Structure formats: C-alpha cells, structure tokens
Amino acid sequence: xxxxxxxxxxxxxxxxxxxxxxxxxxxxxxxxxxxxxxxxxxxxxxxxxxxxxxxxxxxxxxxxxxxxxxxxxxxxxxxxxxxxxxxxxxxxxxxxxxxxxxxxxxxxxxxxxxxxxxxxxxxxxxxxxxxxxxxxxxxxxxxxxxxxxxxxxxxxxxxxxxxxxxxxxxxxxxxxxxxxxxxxxxxxxxxxxxxxxxxxxxxxxxxxxxxxxxxxxxxxxxxxxxxxxxxxxxxxxxxxxxxxxxxxxxxxxxxxxxxxxxxxxxxxxxxxxxxxxxxxxxxxxxxxxxxxxxxxx
Amino acid sequence: xxxxxxxxxxxxxxxxxxxxxxxxxxxxxxxxxxxxxxxxxxxxxxxxxxxxxxxxxxxxxxxxxxxxxxxxxxxxxxxxxxxxxxxxxxxxxxxxxxxxxxxxxxxxxxxxxxxxxxxxxxxxxxxxxxxxxxxxxxxxxxxxxxxxxxxxxxxxxxxxxxxxxxxxxxxxxxxxxxxxxxxxxxxxxxxxxxxxxxxxxxxxxxxxxxxxxxxxxxxxxxxxxxxxxxxxxxxxxxxxxxxxxxxxxxxxxxxxxxxxxxxxxxxxxxxxxxxxxxxxxxxxxxxxxxxxxxxxxxxxxxxxxxxxxxxxxxxxxxxxxxxxxxxxxxxxxxxxxxxxxxxxxxxxxxxxxxxxxxxxxxxxxxxxxxxxxxxxxxxxxxxxxxxxxxxxxxxxxxxxxxxxxxxxxxxxxxxxxxxxxxxxxxxxxxxxxxxxxxxxxxxxxxxxxxxxxxxxxxxxxxxxxxxxxxxxxxxxxxxxxxxxxxxxxxxxxxxxxxxxxxxxxxxxxxxxxxxxxxxxxxxxxxxxxxxxxxxxxxxxxxxxxxxxxxxxxxxxxxxxxxxxxxxxxxxxxxxxxxxxxxxxxxxxxxxxxxxxxxxxxxxxxxxxxxxxxxxxx
Numbered sequence: 001x002x003x004x005x006x007x008x009x010x011x012x013x014x015x016x017x018x019x020x021x022x023x024x025x026x027x028x029x030x031x032x033x034x035x036x037x038x039x040x041x042x043x044x045x046x047x048x049x050x051x052x053x054x055x056x057x058x059x060x061x062x063x064x065x066x067x068x069x070x071x072x073x074x075x076x077x078x079x080x081x082x083x084x085x086x087x088x089x090x091x092x093x094x095x096x097x098x099x100x101x102x103x104x105x106x107x108x109x110x111x112x113x114x115x116x117x118x119x120x121x122x123x124x125x126x127x128x129x130x131x132x133x134x135x136x137x138x139x140x141x142x143x144x145x146x147x148x149x150x151x152x153x154x155x156x157x158x159x160x161x162x163x164x165x166x167x168x169x170x171x172x173x174x175x176x177x178x179x180x181x182x183x184x185x186x187x188x189x190x191x192x193x194x195x196x197x198x199x200x201x202x203x204x205x206x207x208x209x210x211x212x213x214x215x216x217x218x219x220x221x222x223x224x225x226x227x228x229x230x231x232x233x234x235x236x237x238x239x240x241x242x243x244x245x246x247x248x249x250x251x252x253x254x255x256x257x258x259x260x261x262x263x264x265x266x267x268x269x270x271x272x273x274x275x276x277x278x279x280x281x282x283x284x285x286x287x288x289x290x291x292x293x294x295x296x297x
Numbered sequence: 298x299x300x301x302x303x304x305x306x307x308x309x310x311x312x313x314x315x316x317x318x319x320x321x322x323x324x325x326x327x328x329x330x331x332x333x334x335x336x337x338x339x340x341x342x343x344x345x346x347x348x349x350x351x352x353x354x355x356x357x358x359x360x361x362x363x364x365x366x367x368x369x370x371x372x373x374x375x376x377x378x379x380x381x382x383x384x385x386x387x388x389x390x391x392x393x394x395x396x397x398x399x400x401x402x403x404x405x406x407x408x409x410x411x412x413x414x415x416x417x418x419x420x421x422x423x424x425x426x427x428x429x430x431x432x433x434x435x436x437x438x439x440x441x442x443x444x445x446x447x448x449x450x451x452x453x454x455x456x457x458x459x460x461x462x463x464x465x466x467x468x469x470x471x472x473x474x475x476x477x478x479x480x481x482x483x484x485x486x487x488x489x490x491x492x493x494x495x496x497x498x499x500x501x502x503x504x505x506x507x508x509x510x511x512x513x514x515x516x517x518x519x520x521x522x523x524x525x526x527x528x529x530x531x532x533x534x535x536x537x538x539x540x541x542x543x544x545x546x547x548x549x550x551x552x553x554x555x556x557x558x559x560x561x562x563x564x565x566x567x568x569x570x571x572x573x574x575x576x577x578x579x580x581x582x583x584x585x586x587x588x589x590x591x592x593x594x595x596x597x598x599x600x601x602x603x604x605x606x607x608x609x610x611x612x613x614x615x616x617x618x619x620x621x622x623x624x625x626x627x628x629x630x631x632x633x634x635x636x637x638x639x640x641x642x643x644x645x646x647x648x649x650x651x652x653x654x655x656x657x658x659x660x661x662x663x664x665x666x667x668x669x670x671x672x673x674x675x676x677x678x679x680x681x682x683x684x685x686x687x688x689x690x691x692x693x694x695x696x697x698x699x700x701x702x703x704x705x706x707x708x709x710x711x712x713x714x715x716x717x718x719x720x721x722x723x724x725x726x727x728x729x730x731x732x733x734x735x736x737x738x739x740x741x742x743x744x745x746x747x748x749x750x751x752x753x754x755x756x757x758x759x760x761x762x763x764x765x766x767x768x769x770x771x772x773x774x775x776x777x778x779x780x781x782x783x784x785x786x787x788x789x790x791x792x793x794x795x796x797x798x799x800x801x802x803x804x805x806x807x808x809x810x811x812x813x814x815x816x817x818x819x820x821x822x823x824x825x826x827x828x829x830x831x832x833x834x835x836x837x838x839x840x841x842x843x844x845x846x847x848x849x850x851x852x853x854x855x856x857x858x859x860x861x862x863x864x865x866x867x868x869x870x871x872x873x874x875x876x877x878x879x880x881x882x883x884x885x886x887x888x889x890x891x892x893x894x895x896x897x898x899x900x901x902x903x904x905x906x907x908x909x910x911x912x913x914x
Contacts, residue, residue, distance in 0.1 A: 092331035100331075186332040220328055228333035237338025250335040 004098060004106035005148075006279050011113045014282060018118040019083055019111065019178050020293035045074040081177045082121040082137040084203070085112055085147075086165055087154070088183030090128040091229040094156035095184075096212025096274050103274040104182040104210055105151035110278055111180060112147045114292065116140065121177070124150055127165040128158035137173065159230040160186065162194035170201050178204045180291070185209055185258045186230065192261035205267035206291050209255060212274045216251070218244060299375050302885065306370025312363050320356045358901045365894035372887040381477055382422045382438060384468040385410050387452055388483030389429040389827075390459035391847055395484070395514050395596040395855045402511040403454035406482035409508045410449055413480055414442065424471040425449065428464030428483070429827055430457035430787025438471055455827035456599050457786030458849045461485060462494040465505075469498050478504055484511035484855070511855070514596035515544040518853035519552075520573065522588055522603045522783075522846060526633075526771065527579065534607065536578040538588045542568035543854045544595075551591040552576045556583045563591070573850075582632075583607060585831055585842060600853045604807075604831045604844040606783055611635035612770060615654040615670075617644040619661045621750070623757025624675065627766040628658065634770065656773050658766075661750060671743040671773035673766070678715035678733075678748035688712045688754075691733060694726040700736060700745070700768045701725065704761050711756075713749040736772065745769045783844040784825045790832075792821040796839030805833045807845075 047063050050070035063071040085108040093101035112122045116139060123137030124147055135143075135150050160183070169179065179198050185191040185207070199205045220226070221244075225236040237243075255271060262269035270289035272281055286292045301307070330336065387410060393403040414423060425436040425448055436448040461483060468479045479500060485491050488507050495505045521539025542548045547570060553563040564576040580586070590601040614628060616638040628636050637654060639647055641662045657672040661679065664672055688710040694701050706726060716731030717724070724732030725745075733748040751757040756765075784790050794802070798819040804812050807830025814823040814834070821834060825845045834841045847853070 095329075095331045184331060187334075215331060218330070220330075224338070225327040226333045226336050226338065227327055227329045229329050229331050231333070233333045235333050235336055235338050237340055239336070239338055243337060243339055247336050250337075254332075254335065 004102060004278055005109050008113070010279065011110060012117075014114060014279075015117050016294050017114050017282065017287070017292045018294075019115050019120065019180075020290055047071045048074050082123060082173065083112065083115040083177055084137070084169060084173070084179040085122070085124040086162075086169070086179060086181045086183075087124065087126045087151070088128070088160055088162070088181070088185075089126050089132055089154050089156050089158075090160040090186070091157050092160070092184055092186045093210075095229065096214050098212075098274055099156065100184055100210045100212055100274055101154065101156045103272075103278075104208075105154060106278050107208070107272070107281060108180070108182055109144075109148055109151055110282055111286075111292075113144050114282075116144050122147065123173070125165055125169060126150070126154050127161065128156075129161045129164075130158075131165060131168055134168075137177075160190065162191050163197075166194040166197050170197070176202055176204075178206065180206045180208060182208045182210060184211065184215075185254070188254050188258050188261075192258060195258075195262055195267050196265040199265035199267045205262070205265065206289075207258065207262045207267055207269045208286075208291075209258060209269065209271045210274055211251075211255075211271065216248070216273070218247065220244070299373050302372030302374060302887070304371055306372065307367050309363065309367035309370055312367075313360060316359050316363055317356065320359060355901060355904055358897050358904070362894045362897045362901070365890040365897065369887050369889075369891035369894065372885060373890070374885045374887070381418075382424075382472055382475055383417060383477060384424045384426055384471045384479045385413070385449075386426045386428050386432075386461070386464045386468050386479060386481045386483075387435075387449075388459065388461060388464070388481070388485065389427050389452070389455045389457075390483075391454070391456045391599055391849070391852050392459065392484055392597065392855050393454040393511075394456070394599060395511060395516070396598075397512060397514065397596070401454065402484050403452075405510040406484075406508070407449050407452060409510060410480070410482050411446060413508065414445060414449070424468070425452075426464055426468045426471065427452055428459075428461055428481075429455040430460055430463075430785075431824075432460070432464035432467040434467060434471065455786065456829045456847060457827045458847065458852045459483075459485065460787070461491055462497065465491075465495050465500060466498040469500050472500075472504075476504075478506055480506045480508060482508045482510060484509065514855045516595040516597045516600070516853055516855050517542050517544065517548055517550055517568075517590060517593045518595075518597065518600035518847075518850070519588060519590060519603045520600075520848055520850045520853060521575065522605050522848060524586070524605055524607060534580055534582055534586075536580055536586055536588070536605065537575055538578070538603070539573060539575040540566055540568065540590065541573040541850055541853065542570060543856050545570050545856070548593075550593055553589045553591050554578045554580060555587045555589065556580065557585065558583075561586075585844065587831075596855055597853060599829060600847050600849075602829070603846045603848060604783075604829070605846075606831060606842045606844040612656065612774060613637070613654040614770070615639065615647070615652055615657045617641040617647075617657065617659040617662060619750075621660050621675070621752050621757070623751050623762060624658065624660055624766070627757075627763040630763050631767055631770070656770055664744070669742065673745045673747075673769045673773060675747045676715070676750035676753075677746045678717055679713060679750050679753070689714075689728045689730055691726050691728050693724075694734075695724075698725060698736065699772050700765060704764065706761070708759060709754060709756050711749045711754045713753050715748040717746060717748045736769075743773045745773060783846055785847070785849070786825055786827045786829070786845055788825050790821075790823050790825050790843050792834060792841050792843060794819050794821050794836075794839070794841065796836050800836055802834050802836045805835070807831055 047060055048071065050072050054072045058072040060071050060073045087104050087108050089101055093104065108124065115122045119139055121137040121139045122143055124135040125131060126133040133150050133154060135146055181195065183191060195205055195207055220239045222239065224239055225234055227234050259269040268289060268291060270285060270291060272285055276285065282292060387406050393401065393406065395402045399405065422438045422440050423445055424434065424438040425445060427433050427435045435452060436445055439445060461481065465479065481491060491507060492502050492505060496502065518541050519538060520541045524534045524536045527533040527535055536554060538552055540550060540552060547568065549565055549567045551563055551565050554561045561580055562578050566574050566576050568574050585604060585606045587602060587604050593601055612634045614634055614636045616628060616636050618625065618638050619641050628634055641660060644659065644662050645665055652670055654670060657668065657670050659672055659674045661676040664674055691706045691709045691711065694706045696702065711728055711733060714730050716733060717735055719732045719735050721727065723735055725734040725736050727733060734746065736745045756762050782790055782792060794816045797816065800816050802814050802816055802821060804814050804823065806826055806828055808828050814821055829845050829847055831842055831844050
C-alpha cells in the first residue's frame with residue numbers, strides 16, 4: 001500500500017478536498033455544522049427546567065439556586081457525520097497489477113485522511129466472508145495512523161459476504177454519515193442488495209467499482225482452464241477474440257447493473273481503474289463523481 | 298548407410314518428453330480470474346482446430362529442433378564415394394624385433410597392415426613408410442594391392458631407436474596436403490605423444506589411426522657403455538658397462554668383455570626387478586671393445602651386445618717451450634699425445650694463427666689474448682726476485698680436485714716467492730707465501746696455471762709430475778674422452794681423418810655391407826646406418842672406425858606398455874586399434890542438422906511473434 005499511497009505531504013496539499021454528503025442527507029448534518037435542536041455539544045443554547053430523563057450532569061446549579069427550581073443547561077445539538085470505509089478483501093480483489101485490494105486500501109486511506117483533515121469521524125471495515133478487520137469511527141491524526149495499520153495487514157481471500165458487513169455496520173453504528181464501498185462487486189447481486197440496505201438506512205452511500213486493466217483487457221488466449229478466484233468454479237475451453245469480446249460485454253453489463261442499482265438506491269457509483277494513480281483518482285475521478293467536493297477556503 | 302561418430306549424442310532425444318510436457322503445460326494452462334462466470338469459453342470447433350493446428354505446429358517445430366540437435370551431436374556421416382589416400386607407417390625400431398610367441402612384433406605389424414590393406418575400398422590409394430632411422434618411403438602412393446603386399450612382406454625391422462615423428466612427417470608428405478588417414482603400426486606405448494608428434498607436422502588427430510602391436514615381454518639390456526683412461530696408467534682403460542633388468546624378477550647376468558684379441562674378462566652382476574646396475578673393467582688400451590650379456594634368454598637380443606670404439610687419434614699439444622726438460626719428458630711420456638714444440642718467443646706469432654692443437658702448454662709466458670684452446674701455463678707469477686729466493690714447501694693442496702686426487706705434494710719445494718693473486722678458496726695448491734697453482738675456466742675455456750717455473754722447484758724431479766701433467770691434459774680436454782666416435786643409429790658421424798685430407802673412403806658395416814664416403818678437409822662426415830656394431834672406414838692406407846650402439850632404455854624396455862583403458866598391461870591385446878575409426882571413411886555432416894535446428898528456431902520465433910501480434914490486435 002505504501003507504494004500506491006501518496007506521501008502525507010502530498011495528501012495535505014489536497015486539504016480543500018473533502019467527502020461530500022448527498023443533499024438529502026446532508027441538510028443540517030454536515031460535519032461541524034450545528035443543528036437546530038438541542039444536542040450534546042458544548043455550545044450552550046440555554047436553560048430549561050429539569051425534566052425526567054435529563055442528565056444530572058447538565059444541572060445548572062446557579063440558575064437552580066436563583067430560581068429555586070432545578071434547571072438544566074441546554075446545548076446546541078451538533079450533527080456528527082462519520083465516514084465509513086468498507087473494503088472488500090475477497091479473493092477476487094487479488095487480481096490485477098497492482099492488486100485491486102492494495103489499490104482499494106490505498107484509496108481508502110487517502111479518503112480517510114481527507115475526512116480526518118476536516119475533523120470528520122472515520123471508521124473502516126474490511127470484509128470477505130467475515131469481518132476481517134474493523135476500526136471504530138473516531139477522529140484525529142491518531143485515527144489515520146490506525147487506519148494505515150489496519151490496511152497494512154489485510155490480505156485477499158475467501159468469498160464476498162457484503163450483507164454481513166452491512167448488518168454489522170447498521171447494528172453497531174447509528175450515526176449518520178457516508179459509507180464508501182470499495183469493491184469489484186463480484187458477485188453483483190449480493191452487493192446490490194447490501195447497497196440498497198445501506199442507502200435505505202439513511203447513510204449516504206458511494207460505490208467505488210475497482211477494475212484492473214487485466215480485467216478490462218484480459219490477455220487470455222488459446223486452450224485454458226479458467227478458475228474462479230472465489231468459488232473455484234472451472235470453465236475450460238478455447239478463448240479467442242470472440243470469447244474475449246463476449247467477456248468484455250458481460251463485464252460492461254455487470255458494471256451497468258451495479259451502477260443502475262446504485263442509482264435506484266440513491267447511491268453514487270464511480271468506476272475506478274486501478275491503473276489510475278491514486279492522486280489523479282482523488283483529484284479527477286472522485287471529484288467528477290461528486291464523492292469529493294472542494295471546501296470553501 | 299549413415300554412421301554416427303558419437304552415438305551418445307542421441308541421448309539428447311531424451312529431451313523430447315520434456316519439451317512435450319512443458320509445451321502442453323504452457324498450452325493448457327490454468328488461469329485464475331476474478332469472476333469466471335463472465336467468461337464463456339468456446340468448445341473446439343473448426344476455427345479453434347485451426348488455432349490448435351497452429352499451436353501444434355509450434356510443438357512440431359520444437360520437436361524437430363530437438364531431433365536436429367541430437368542428430369548434430371551424434372555427428373552423422375556417410376561413407377564417401379571418392380577414393381581416399383592412406384599411408385601405412387610401420388614402426389621399424391629395435392623394439393619391434395622383440396620376439397613373441399607368434400613371431401616378432403614387426404611381423405605382427407606387417408600382418409595387421411596386410412589385414413588393414415584388405416579392408417580398404419578398392420579405389421583407395423595407399424603408401425607405405427618404413428619408420429626407421431631415417432624414415433623411408435617403402436612404397437609410393439598406389440592402388441596396386443599386389444605390389445603393396447610384396448613391399449610389406451619384404452620390410453624388416455631395424456635396430457634403431459623409435460623415431461615416429463620423422464616417420465609421420467614423411468607420411469604427411471605422402472598425403473600431399475590432402476585428406477587422408479595415416480595408419481601407424483607400432484608398439485608405441487604413449488599414444489598421446491604420437492598424436493602430439495603428428496600435430497607438430499600438421500596432421501590432424503582424427504587422421505591418425507594407431508594399430509598397436511605387441512604384448513609385454515621380458516628383457517635384459519646393455520644400456521650404457523663408456524671408457525676412460527686410467528691416469529696412473531695411460532695405456533689402460535676403465536670400461537663401464539650399464540645393464541638394466543626389465544623383467545619382473547631378479548636376474549643375475551654375466552657381462553663379458555671382448556677386444557680385437559678375443560675374450561678379455563667376464564663379470565657377474567645381480568639386478569633386482571627393474572633395477573639398473575653396472576660393471577667396470579680395467580683393460581689395456583684397444584682400438585675397440587665389445588661387451589656381451591651371456592646366458593640371457595630375453596625378448597630382444599640385439600641390445601645384449603654393444604661396441605665401443607676407442608679414440609685412436611692422439612691428443613695434439615702445442616708446447617711453447619723454454620727448454621724445460623721435465624715438462625718435455627712428461628709430455629712425451631704420454632703415448633696418446635702428439636706434441637708440436639715451439640720456442641716460447643714465437644707464441645705470440647702462433648696465437649695469431651688458428652691453432653689447430655687441442656691444448657697448449659706454455660712455459661714462462663703470458664697466455665696470448667684470444668687463445669681459444671685450453672692451456673697449461675707454468676711460471677705465471679715468476680719474477681726476477683724469484684731467482685734469489687729460498688725454497689718454500691707446498692703446504693696445502695686440493696686433494697679433492699681431479700688433478701691432485703691421491704697425490705702427495707708435501708715434498709715439493711719451490712724456490713720462488715711467486716704466487717697467484719687468487720683467494721685461498723680458488724687456489725689449487727698453496728705455499729706459505731700464497732697460492733702457487735689454480736685451475737679455472739675463462740669464458741668456457743679451461744686453464745691450469747702454475748705460479749713458478751718447474752726448473753725452479755723440485756717438482757719435475759718427483760714421480761708425481763708426469764701424472765699431474767697427464768691429469769691436467771685430461772682435465773683441460775674434458776669431454777674429448779677416449780671413447781669416440783660412438784653414435785646411435787641414424788645419427789651423423791664426424792671423423793677426423795688421419796690420412797689424406799680429401800678423397801673417397803669405404804665404410805664397411807658389421808653386416809658386411811659396404812658404402813662409400815668422402816674425406817673433405819681432413820674430415821669424414823656420414824650418416825650412421827641402422828645396424829648396430831662397428832663400422833670400419835678405410836681409404837686403402839688409413840683405417841678408422843666408429844660404432845653404432847642402441848643403448849636406449851626406452852627402446853629396450855619392452856615390458857611396460859600402457860593400455861588404452863589403463864588396465865593390466867599383461868592383458869593388452871596383441872593388436873589394438875586406437876584412433877578416429879569413424880572418421881576414416883566417413884564424411885562428417887554434423888553441421889547440417891545443427892544449421893537446420895537454427896532455421897527451425899527462426900521459424901518458431903516468427904510464428905510466436907505473429908501469434909502475439911494477432912492477439913494484441
């Protein structure tokens with residue numbers, strides 16, 4: 001990952017870029033913007049008489065003494081936003097040069113850095129059949145170090161079970177925010193269902209579809225036995241120009257299916273070639289896909 | 298019919314299964330893909346069958362390459378239809394006369410040659426070289442088999458040492474620079490040396506075919522014979538005969554000495570297996586002597602005798618005299634010395650001429666510059682003061698020096714303070730005053746210097762003086778010896794002719810053969826024959842002689858014989874053939890399959906590149 005991930009100094013120069021929430025989700029909720037209702041931030045909104053359920057730590061003893069009635073302090077409700085990075089580490093992600101998983105890890109680290117720069121919370125989850133690694137959301141520079149350590153230790157293997165990852169995320173995390181899924185979306189149907197569930201839960205969802213050049217233009221010819229990286233399924237036969245054309249068509253259909261599903265679910269879809277440098281992907285591809293936006297100076 | 302020079306090269310065909318395995322593994326490869334369901338590989342149809350044929354064409358090309366390389370390594374060839382030239386070299390050295398159960402080794406060689414002759418194609422031309430000293434062409438290049446067989450039958454072995462190098466050079470001339478084969482029929486022990494000798498005369502290793510003959514045999518031989526004068530008795534000689542036992546068992550042999558007057562002496566010598574020893578006879582001077590091994594039944598009789606001709610021309614001495622009667626008497630007392638006496642004052646005049654004497658004796662004069670002959674010089678350090686000095690004795694002398702060995706000089710008194718300016722270590726004799734004699738070599742020319750005049754001492758009156766003079770002459774003319782000229786077969790003989798300075802002479806060999814030679818400027822020069830023994834040279838009035846001897850341990854040792862496979866020499870076959878048999882009549886075409894393999898490689902590269910271009914497009 002270190003070879004793909006730009007230096008921190010380079011990422012720092014991209015500081016104006018920040019993850020962009022979708023309009024429907026971000027109204028009044030983005031980052032450090034304050035909400036209209038009371039909340040748990042330290043910005044004092046006012047005082048109110050104590051009601052059952054109020055936190056005793058919020059009792060304003062001065063006002064209570066003056067009025068002779070228990071008053072509690074009301075604070076401005078700060079709408080926290082979290083960035084969840086969901087990285088597919090199934091066996092199919094080992095394909096390509098560089099491997100799609102390494103590219104995904106580097107891209108996720110870079111996205112995490114940009115979010116942490118803008119004091120967003122960042123968490124990560126790496127999954128295949130199980131949740132192989134998880135980093136709870138947090139903010140600060142230490143979180144970025146943990147994020148890199150997390151992605152340094154991952155390896156591709158097993159089959160994808162995106163539904164399990166969605167289950168865990170929705171069960172453990174109630175905050176709203178942005179979920180970025182980095183995967184090759186094999187098999188597509190399982191991912192589509194998961195993406196729809198994520199989007200339906202109120203999270204802003206971005207699907208980054210990683211494809212390597214070897215997948216886009218495979219150099220397979222002649223008599224071969226094709227072995228599925230995840231299922232072990234074997235397809236033997238002759239591969240020629242027609243078969244390669246058929247493959248490219250199938251791949252295009254799969255990508256279109258994922259894109260359509262994302263669109264229907266209100267998620268954003270960006271296709272990323274692993275041959276694209278991470279920096280260019282951040283500055284061009286993800287900005288065009290409105291995954292990253294330019295913050296006001 | 299195709300022949301293979303190195304059939305083991307076909308072992309490269311074992312690479313065929315390996316090539317097929319790797320080819321199939323590359324062709325039928327397994328590829329892991331992210332999602333196999335995206336692929337729909339086609340079953341083999343006509344279009345794919347064409348592709349399969351193309352792929353199989355690559356396999357065929359590769360297999361053809363392996364076959365071509367294997368064939369090239371095996372060095373294929375086929376018999377040439379053009380007649381070839383052969384030269385038969387029959388070793389006629391002395392060892393080929395070794396007796397074996399079936400005859401001599403030379404007879405075996407002739408038989409092998411006849412057999413080889415019969416096996417050659419009718420159109421091939423053959424020449425026959427007799428490998429004697431010198432090597433001779435017994436039969437020029439011919440296809441007349443009958444004539445060749447007659448010459449083979451008439452060939453006889455000589456008595457010379459082995460010289461196959463000159464025989465190979467003669468054989469190479471018969472090939473006339475063309476392609477051909479040289480068949481060597483010999484008992485040569487070290488084939489590699491023979492091959493090296495062939496290489497030196499420009500013969501390829503492959504062109505030499507060695508037919509080795511002979512089985513190991515026992516032999517006892519005379520391997521050395523020489524003589525030296527007895528200093529104390531100039532009319533007597535010490536004769537040394539060296540004997541070698543080339544048998545695996547100890548042997549006791551009788552060595553008998555014969556002279557012109559018949560038997561003189563017999564001695565016995567015991568020799569362990571492989572040992573060399575010798576006997577010394579002291580006998581009267583004689584023009585020639587012969588030594589025989591008696592009672593020895595061995596494989597090679599010709600080295601059981603040897604002849605020694607003794608030098609009969611006198612030692613020529615130039616005596617530059619002051620009239621010293623002791624020196625003159627000592628010189629004339631030696632029977633082998635011819636003295637030309639001149640006044641010492643004329644020495645400077647004489648030295649400017651070419652002095653023909655063997656040695657100079659100078660009394661009371663400095664050695665002239667440029668004197669090229671050894672010299673015995675008296676009164677080197679004498680001065681006018683010496684005439685007035687008292688006598689002093691000689692106190693030290695080199696008892697280990699050949700001049701003074703076993704002599705007593707303690708009675709010598711020198712009435713002279715004359716000394717030589719040399720260190721004590723270089724002095725031959727010293728008095729209390731210093732060195733009085735020395736022996737040294739100046740630019741390779743020996744010289745003996747005595748500081749005082751003989752007449753100014755009592756040295757001339759002592760019995761040791763003639764002995765010292767004789768020993769000095771012997772030491773000064775070392776290498777001349779008393780035995781000469783004795784040569785080996787084929788060597789050049791140079792005789793100082795004591796008779797008329799020019800004219801014809803006849804040379805009679807030990808076998809009674811007579812040939813003529815010519816005397817020029819008082820010398821006779823001729824090539825020694827192959828027959829061992831004494832040769833008499835005569836012009837009708839003057840008689841001289843020389844001897845031809847073998848005296849060659851290498852030639853006489855007919856037991857040790859390396860076998861081609863390093864096995865027991867005793868088990869070596871009577872006739873073994875070594876050499877490039879395959880190349881004998883085969884045209885080597887091994888380069889052709891290798892060239893074809895290269896072409897196939899080019900085609901394969903072209904096919905694969907074309908295939909890669911098609912795939913990328």
